[in-house]
Amino acid sequence: MTAAGLGASFRFHLASSIRVTLGLAAFQLVLLLVLVALQPPQARALLFEGLAAGIATPEAFSASRLGFALWAVLAAAAAARRLAPTQRGWHLHLPVDLRTRWGAGVLGVASTLPHLAVLWILLWIGATLLGEPASPRALLALPLVALGAAGAWTPAPRRVRACAAVAVPLAASASSPGLVAATAIFALAYFQSGRWSPRTVRVPVAPSSLRPLGRRLPTGQLVLSLRALGLWIALAHLPAVLFAAPTGLALHNNDFTPDQSELVLRLGTSLAIAATVLGTATLLNARRPPWAWSRSLPWSARQRVAADAVLLLLVASPLLIPVLYLRASSGLSVLALLVFLAVRLPGRMRNSLRGLTKLGTWTYIETLLAALLTALQPVIGLALALASPLFLEASARREQSLKVGLYLERRFDGAREAES
Amino acid sequence: MESVAFAWDDRSRIFSDLNLEVASGVTLLSGENGAGKSTLLKLAAGVEKPDAGTVFVNGSDLWRREVRARSDLAFVPQEPDVTPFATVREVLRLVCRLRSQPMEQVDEVLAETDLEAEAELSVRELSRGQRRRVLLAAAWVGTPRTVILDEPLDAMDEHWRGRIHGWLEALREAGGLALVATHEAGSLGELADRFLVLRNGELRLDSP
Numbered sequence: 065m066t067a068a069g070l071g072a073s074f075r076f077h078l079a080s081s082i083r084v085t086l087g088l089a090a091f092q093l094v095l096l097l098v099l100v101a102l103q104p105p106q107a108r109a110l111l112f113e114g115l116a117a118g119i120a121t122p123e124a125f126s127a128s129r130l131g132f133a134l135w136a137v138l139a140a141a142a143a144a145r146r147l148a149p150t151q152r153g154w155h156l157h158l159p160v161d162l163r164t165r166w167g168a169g170v171l172g173v174a175s176t177l178p179h180l181a182v183l184w185i186l187l188w189i190g191a192t193l194l195g196e197p198a199s200p201r202a203l204l205a206l207p208l209v210a211l212g213a214a215g216a217w218t219p220a221p222r223r224v225r226a227c228a229a230v231a232v233p234l235a236a237s238a239s240s241p242g243l244v245a246a247t248a249i250f251a252l253a254y255f256q257s258g259r260w261s262p263r264t265v266r267v268p269v270a271p272s273s274l275r276p277l278g279r280r281l282p283t284g285q286l287v288l289s290l291r292a293l294g295l296w297i298a299l300a301h302l303p304a305v306l307f308a309a310p311t312g313l314a315l316h317n318n319d320f321t322p323d324q325s326e327l328v329l330r331l332g333t334s335l336a337i338a339a340t341v342l343g344t345a346t347l348l349n350a351r352r353p354p355w356a357w358s359r360s361l362p363w364s365a366r367q368r369v370a371a372d373a374v375l376l377l378l379v380a381s382p383l384l385i386p387v388l389y390l391r392a393s394s395g396l397s398v399l400a401l402l403v404f405l406a407v408r409l410p411g412r413m414r415n416s417l418r419g420l421t422k423l424g425t426w427t428y429i430e431t432l433l434a435a436l437l438t439a440l441q442p443v444i445g446l447a448l449a450l451a452s453p454l455f456l457e458a459s460a461r462r463e464q465s466l467k468v469g470l471y472l473e474r475r476f477d478g479a480r481e482a483e484s
Numbered sequence: 485m486e487s488v489a490f491a492w493d494d495r496s497r498i499f500s501d502l503n504l505e506v507a508s509g510v511t512l513l514s515g516e517n518g519a520g521k522s523t524l525l526k527l528a529a530g531v532e533k534p535d536a537g538t539v540f541v542n543g544s545d546l547w548r549r550e551v552r553a554r555s556d557l558a559f560v561p562q563e564p565d566v567t568p569f570a571t572v573r574e575v576l577r578l579v580c581r582l583r584s585q586p587m588e589q590v591d592e593v594l595a596e597t598d599l600e601a602e603a604e605l606s607v608r609e610l611s612r613g614q615r616r617r618v619l620l621a622a623a624w625v626g627t628p629r630t631v632i633l634d635e636p637l638d639a640m641d642e643h644w645r646g647r648i649h650g651w652l653e654a655l656r657e658a659g660g661l662a663l664v665a666t667h668e669a670g671s672l673g674e675l676a677d678r679f680l681v682l683r684n685g686e687l688r689l690d691s692p
Contacts, residue, residue: 284570284574284577284578284581285578287570287574288567288569288570289569291569291570292569352569355565355566355567356526356531356561356565357531357559357561357565357566357619358567358578359529359530359531360529360530360531360554360557360558360559360632361554361578361579361582361583362550362551362552362554362555362557362582362583363550363551363554363582364550364551365550464533464547465533467492467532468531468532469492469523469526469531469532470492470493
C-alpha cells in the first residue's frame, strides 16, 4: 500500500463519510438520548453502570460489547450503502491499487462510526471511575470492531467481507487470543482484497437473503409513520415512566425474595410496555391518516400492518433492555407480550370510528389484561406470541375491510379543513 | 367484478349486485354526479374492498392475491391523495420498489412529468395540478398495462391533456386496458372502444 495513495483515497472517502456521519449518527444518537433520557433516574443509572461494566470487563463474553459490535455492523451497513457510489465509477481508473482502495474504503466507512467510538470510550472511562474491573484490551478492541464492521460492507469479494465480519465478534471478546485472531483475520481480508476486479463485483446493498424481506416489509412505510409521529414519539414513552419508576423504587427499597422481585419486575415492565405500545398506537392513529391511494399499489394488507407492528416493536423494545439485563427469563416473557401487542394493535387501529382515542375501550382493557396475565403467568405471554401469526392475519383482515373513504371523511376531513 | 355489493354505511348502499367485465382497450365510464363512478373505480383499483362479491384484475382476486393483482395496475384518483409525510421523490421510489422497477425510473418519470424541480418537496407544497402529476408519474412507473383513471383531465392544462391522450392511445395500441371515468366524453370519446353509463347503481352499455 502506498502511503500517498492511501492518504489521498482516504481523504476522498472521509469527505463523503463526514456528510454521511452527520445524517446517520445524529439520528442514532437522538434516538438513544431520547430513549435513555426518558428512563427514570435509577433505571438510567442501572443501565449506564451495566453497560460501562460490560464494555470494560476483562471477561471474554460481554453482552454489552457484543451489542455495540452489532450496532457497529448495522451502522456500517447503512453508511456503506450511502457511500456505495464513491466505490465505483469514474475514480476506478485512478492509479491506486486494489488493496489501497479497499483499505481507504474501509477507513471511510469506519469514519462514520465516531459516535459509537466515543460512547465506547466514555463507558470504559465510566467503568474505571466506578471502580469496576477495566481491561485496556477492551479499548484495543474498539478499532478492530469498527474496522471489521466497516470491512464487512465495503465492496470486495465475499471472502474478504466474510473475513472482516468474523473479526468483529473475535475483537469484541477483547481477550488476548481474540484480539490476535481478529487482527490476523483482518490482515488476511486485506491481503485477499488485492485479488479481484472491482468492475465485476456488485456493490453490496444488503444480503441477497434479506432483499425479499425488504420488499415484504417496506421500510418506506416505517419512515412515513415515524415522520407522522414526529417529536410526539417522545410522548409515547411517558406512560411507561408511570410504571417503570415505581417498579424501580419498589425493587430498590424493599427486600423481596428472588421470586417476588422477579414478579414485580415482570409486572412493572409488562405494564410499561403495554402503556408505550398503546400510547404509540394512539398517536399514530391520530396523526397518520390512512393513505387511500397507496392501497392500489402492489403490496398486501399483511405487509402494511406488519410495518406498523415493526414500528411498535422498535418504539417499545428499548424498555426491554433493563429487564433482559436484570432477569433474562422475565425479559423473554415480556418480549413475547410485546410481539403479541405489536401485531394485535395495528388491527385495532383500523377498527373504530368512535371514541376520543379512536382505539376503543376494549383495546385498552384487552391490552392491560394481556400485560397483567403475562406478568402473573409468563406462559400466557409465550402462548400469545406463538399465536401472533393468527393475530397478524386478523389485523390484515381489518386493514382490508377498512372503508378508507368513510374513515378519512369522518376522522380527518374536519382537521384538514381546519388546517387549510 | 362478480356480484359486487358495497355500502358506505347502513343507510347508503351504492351497489347491491354489480357485474362488470372490462376488455382491453379504452372504456369510458360516465354518469351523473353521485352515481358512484369514483366508488366503482376505487373498488376496481383495490382502494375499497367490496362488502360482498369478488374483483379480479388480470385474472387474480384483488383481495386474495393482493400483490399479484396490483402488480400491473395503476390508479389515478380524482382527488390527488398523496401522503404529506413524504417528498415526491420518496413517493415515486416507493412505487418503483413495490413494482420491482429500477430506481433510475424515478428520475425518468420526474423528467417526463416536469416535476424535477419539485422532487424534494412534500406534497403539502404542491398545487393540485402538480399533485395530480405526481400520481400520473407514479402511474407511469413500470408502464402498467391496466390503468384506472378518475377524471384524468381535471386540473390539467392543454399540454397535459394532450399527454394523457397520447398515453391512453399508446396503451390501447399496446393491448392494455384503461377504465376511465370522465364527464368530458367529448375529448376522450374518439379513443374509446366502449362507453358505460352508471345509473342507480347499475351499469348500462352505451353505443359509441
